[in-house]
Amino acid sequence: MTNLTDLGIAAIRDGFKAGDFTARDVASAFNDAVAGAKSLNAFIVETPEIALAAADQADKDRASGSLKPLSGVPIGMKDLFATKDVQTTAASHILEGFVPQYESTVSGKLWNAGAGMLGKLNLDQFAMGSSNETSFFGNVISPWRRNNGDTAALAPGGSSGGTSSAIAARLVPGATGTDTGGSIRQPAAFTGISGIKPTYGRCSRWGIVAFASSLDQAGPMARDVRDCAILLENMAGFDPKDSTSLDLPVPNWEAALSADLKGKRVGIPKEYRVDGMPAEIDALWEQGIAWLKDAGAEIVNVSLPHTQYALPAYYIIAPAEASSNLARYDGVRYGLRDLPDGANLQDMYAATRAAGFGDEVKRRILIGTYVLSAGFYDAYYTQAQKVRTLIARDFDQAWEKCDLLLTPTAPSAAFGLGEKSDDPLAMYLNDVFTVPTSLAGLPAMSVPGGLDALGLPLGLQIIGKALDEQTVLNAGLAIEERAGFTARADKWW
Amino acid sequence: MSSYRIQGTTGEWEVVIGLEVHAQVTSNSKLFSGAAASFGAEPNTQVSLVDAAMPGMLPVPNAECIRQAVRTGLAIDAQINRWSRFDRKNYFYADLPQGYQISQLYHPLVGEGHLEIDADEKAGILEAKRIGVERIHVEQDAGKLMHDQHPTRSYVDLNRSGVALMEIVSRPDMTSPAEAGAYLRKLRAILRYVGSCDGNMEEGSMRADVNVSVRRAGEELGTRTETKNVNSVRFVMQAIEHEANRQVDVLEAGGKIVQETRLFNPDTGTTRSMRSKEDAHDYRYFPDPDLLPLELTEAFVEECRASLPELPDAKRARYVDVLGISAYNAAVLTAEVETARWFEALLDEGAEAKQAANWVMSELFGALNRLGKSIEDSPVSPAQAAELLTLVTDGTLSGSLAKQVFEKMLETGDSAGTIVERDGLKQTSDTGAIEAVIADVLAKNPGQLEQYRSGKEALFGFFVGQTMKAMAGKANPAVVNELLKKALG
Structure with a gap:
């Protein structure tokens, strides 16, 4: 019998439907894998009983002929999604022990589609970070190691690092991520898996702990493109509880998957050739271009002239929104309350927030508070919004010449834990290729393209027009088929 | 300024x-x-x-x-x-x-x-x-x-x-x-x-x-x-x-x-x-x-506009220009939406505008003030008030009888018609009955009669009052006036 944890989502769904195994078998296998991988620290809460209960329901539904789209499929849930009766922390101390009485729209859709929950996945605190080193519950460790005998713990990327690590280590076949400036794509690239951030507004933000409202977007992460399409179909959709949600039907992305790119023009933005980028990444990019040509696409050179301003603009807008979004964590109604003897209200706020937020969260609250302050607002926030408009216009102009863009996902392979954690600017540079798309609200995906000389995965990013997830997924599939990426981390944990 | x-x-x-x-x-x-x-x-x-x-x-x-x-x-x-x-x-x-x-x-x-x-x-x-x-x-x-x-x-x-x-x-x-x-x-x-x-x-x-x-x-x-x-x-x-x-x-x-x-x-x-x-x-x-x-x-926006009621300034102008109500009364009647609503309900029940305005301003406001009630809680409804005012218009009630009937309406909640019937408060224009009372009044007040006839015409009011009193307020004042003038010659 196959090792069930080696199966992806489509394979589990189809094999379960065909009667090759029971849902309980699948859930048990993944529960065991989760239980055996504590050293990766990918989970904040494990929920084996919930996975088994969903599996038992799936087995009953199969017997009664009422299968749902994800019946029999257990998944992981990033701990940024509120889950009813299950602790939801955003990897923060301030929400430690917080158990919502409500279910986020996206997670609720997945459960209604028959999926079961294996646990709540670790992340950078409040989704702020690119290495998963800012979690209050400890670093997530990538299952990947360099092939030179160095056993240094590597970053799984961030902020969806629990998700990427768990998928790469075969602890879950797929899971949810959220992406504000690259938090799905960069960790996917670091761990050799696929992940798509859909168009802003495709997935409801209701019940997702907010980081930066105008940028936050949920999306799936999984082992391959098809699995991403399957999950995304069951996550997306209009939600009247989110004013920014798009009132559009959800396409049948999986059914329309096609690696044939004839008639598609792929733009190569020259501004993404940054100084100091490893030659291997450049080479992979060239390889990706060749693969897409081979799939029938025409390659065109394009310019996104304001790219260099994207990162500074992002690090104004995202912290500005975060500084306000995180004001609700004040010790008054839920979560941590630190009330020193004789404290007044202001003292309580100060003590609670000092104890409850980690350094990176505090850094961003400070930046955000500063850029919104009287006298600085126009110089920073207003200016950043103008840049955002220009970035969006760059893409609009590029779409006159092409249908999608191909770029590297990140400027480096996974780095070691601790290597960049003292240098926030170096850390922020990880997002240089992913941030412009977030600012423009466009769909973008990372797929694995190959390994670097140290045996670590590298990802390619495909960026599409608004609402054109299909072309993004198709191009991802074309690369996937040609890259034949089968490498996986050797089990050491 | x-x-x-x-x-x-x-x-x-x-x-x-x-x-x-x-x-x-x-x-x-x-x-x-x-x-x-x-x-x-x-x-x-x-x-x-x-x-x-x-x-x-x-x-x-x-x-x-x-x-x-x-x-x-x-x-x-x-x-x-x-x-x-x-x-x-x-x-x-x-x-x-x-x-x-x-x-x-x-x-x-x-x-x-x-x-x-x-x-x-x-x-x-x-x-x-x-x-x-x-x-x-x-x-x-x-x-x-x-x-x-x-x-x-x-x-x-x-x-x-x-x-x-x-x-x-x-x-x-x-x-x-x-x-x-x-x-x-x-x-x-x-x-x-x-x-x-x-x-x-x-x-x-x-x-x-x-x-x-x-x-x-x-x-x-x-x-x-x-x-x-x-x-x-x-x-x-x-x-x-x-x-x-x-x-x-x-x-x-x-x-x-x-x-x-x-x-x-x-x-x-x-x-x-x-x-x-x-x-x-x-x-x-x-x-x-x-x-x-x-x-x-x-x-x-147009739906919002169409849903607007007549506003106080427009309403007041209409009360003056179309209904002929005095500027002061119109201002008071339109100052609060509840007052205007009550007043217009009264008009809808058939009351005449000027008469109704005067009655609301004096009788109704006076009563509500005394009772400490707002117009929404008025014990007398617009329909009941309209009936009362109609009884005045058709001559059934004099102004003073109407006041009496209104007091009883406030006390009992009964309709004006019921009270008039039950308490016999209908005003009379029966000239024979009124003439008899007048003759009696003149006979009982020879001194005043003498003074009046020698030029003290202000005493006319005295004779009206005596006549009305003797008739328990039920005589039609216009008829009393006319007959008294004749009798005093």
């Missing part, structure tokens, strides 16, 4: 007043959540996950609140901004769960408008005056802190958290406490006509921030202070009076007015400093990224 001036020791000072009125929007649910918005519920029973700012909760605008604000704007002839946007006003307080209030700083829903206050010579308002309204924006209310529940702790009631408010910002066009009072009363009347706010200042559904400065005639505007959350017309007038005099005292003593926020104390009628500009919060306003800009269609 009002005649109001502060007499300082160094001369006269003018007062400049602007009001920011917070009016709670009449709506079943809150501005951005489905929780109920009614007053007086048990603490924390009208709180949704959004109102409590639970993690991941998002605001969704309530169309009814927007509609009410647009209708209010149209009622003061204001520009309706078809594109507006919500901003976050950031500050920490225990009654503000989100850590920010969703408001509209940069792009309010309603722009420039105005309303008219009437001349009121007694109050020093020499002629009718237009007061500008700079803007109306919609925003969330905060919750309420309760300090009297526990010896060392404060409690928070979030029932009000997220309730929709309109902030109606006037131009600094008022120059006396009386003008400010008239503006507030007029604004309140319009809100109640429109039905967008119940105007109930005691329950806090309408309150005012009062901006006051003073200056010498013809000089630039002085530095202003803002007195927060004043919750009655009288208190607003008191706050202005006190604040203007305080500022004059400071200036005349060589001091400077500090731009600051002040608090009004209703017990003393004075204001005191709450915080100065230096201590003012930096609210870090920015567009709320959870909400899309609010874009209104022409059809929506």
Whole structure:
């Protein structure tokens, strides 16, 4: 019998439907894998009983002929999604022990589609970070190691690092991520898996702990493109509880998957050739271009002239929104309350927030508070919004010449834990290729393209027009088929 | 310009007043959540996950609140901004769960408008005056802190958290406490006509921030202070009076007015400093990224316009021009929407306008005053009143009989017709009966008769009174007059 944890989502769904195994078998296998991988620290809460209960329901539904789209499929849930009766922390101390009485729209859709929950996945605190080193519950460790005998713990990327690590280590076949400036794509690239951030507004933000409202977007992460399409179909959709949600039907992305790119023009933005980028990444990019040509696409050179301003603009807008979004964590109604003897209200706020937020969260609250302050607002926030408009216009102009863009996902392979954690600017540079798309609200995906000389995965990013997830997924599939990426981390944990 | 001036020791000072009125929007649910918005519920029973700012909760605008604000704007002839946007006003307080209030700083829903206050010579308002309204924006209310529940702790009631408010910002066009009072009363009347706010200042559904400065005639505007959350017309007038005099005292003593926020104390009628500009919060306003800009269609605005009732100024003009009611009566009858509604119901029941207006102004208001009741709680309905007035018109009742019948209606709740029948209060025009009584009256008062006949014609009234008294008020006064003249020859 196959090792069930080696199966992806489509394979589990189809094999379960065909009667090759029971849902309980699948859930048990993944529960065991989760239980055996504590050293990766990918989970904040494990929920084996919930996975088994969903599996038992799936087995009953199969017997009664009422299968749902994800019946029999257990998944992981990033701990940024509120889950009813299950602790939801955003990897923060301030929400430690917080158990919502409500279910986020996206997670609720997945459960209604028959999926079961294996646990709540670790992340950078409040989704702020690119290495998963800012979690209050400890670093997530990538299952990947360099092939030179160095056993240094590597970053799984961030902020969806629990998700990427768990998928790469075969602890879950797929899971949810959220992406504000690259938090799905960069960790996917670091761990050799696929992940798509859909168009802003495709997935409801209701019940997702907010980081930066105008940028936050949920999306799936999984082992391959098809699995991403399957999950995304069951996550997306209009939600009247989110004013920014798009009132559009959800396409049948999986059914329309096609690696044939004839008639598609792929733009190569020259501004993404940054100084100091490893030659291997450049080479992979060239390889990706060749693969897409081979799939029938025409390659065109394009310019996104304001790219260099994207990162500074992002690090104004995202912290500005975060500084306000995180004001609700004040010790008054839920979560941590630190009330020193004789404290007044202001003292309580100060003590609670000092104890409850980690350094990176505090850094961003400070930046955000500063850029919104009287006298600085126009110089920073207003200016950043103008840049955002220009970035969006760059893409609009590029779409006159092409249908999608191909770029590297990140400027480096996974780095070691601790290597960049003292240098926030170096850390922020990880997002240089992913941030412009977030600012423009466009769909973008990372797929694995190959390994670097140290045996670590590298990802390619495909960026599409608004609402054109299909072309993004198709191009991802074309690369996937040609890259034949089968490498996986050797089990050491 | 009002005649109001502060007499300082160094001369006269003018007062400049602007009001920011917070009016709670009449709506079943809150501005951005489905929780109920009614007053007086048990603490924390009208709180949704959004109102409590639970993690991941998002605001969704309530169309009814927007509609009410647009209708209010149209009622003061204001520009309706078809594109507006919500901003976050950031500050920490225990009654503000989100850590920010969703408001509209940069792009309010309603722009420039105005309303008219009437001349009121007694109050020093020499002629009718237009007061500008700079803007109306919609925003969330905060919750309420309760300090009297526990010896060392404060409690928070979030029932009000997220309730929709309109902030109606006037131009600094008022120059006396009386003008400010008239503006507030007029604004309140319009809100109640429109039905967008119940105007109930005691329950806090309408309150005012009062901006006051003073200056010498013809000089630039002085530095202003803002007195927060004043919750009655009288208190607003008191706050202005006190604040203007305080500022004059400071200036005349060589001091400077500090731009600051002040608090009004209703017990003393004075204001005191709450915080100065230096201590003012930096609210870090920015567009709320959870909400899309609010874009209104022409059809929506037109639907709002079509839904507006006849407003007080138009109604008053119609009462005078079409119904022939006196200007004073028309002003009183249209000042409050409930009065106008009651009066128009009376007309709908067939009462004649001028007669009905006089009767409401004298008889009904007198009775309600005596009983301490408002017109909505009137023991006599418009239909019952119309029946009474018809009995006067058709000669069944004289004016004084009508008063008697009305008293009995108030006491018993019975209809006028029933009372007339039961108590035999019908007036009589039976000339034979009246002549007999007159003959009797003349016979019993020979002295007065003698005086009258020798020229003291003022005694005519005496004979009328005696005749009416003898007939228990039931004689038709016109017939009595006519027959008496004949008998006195």
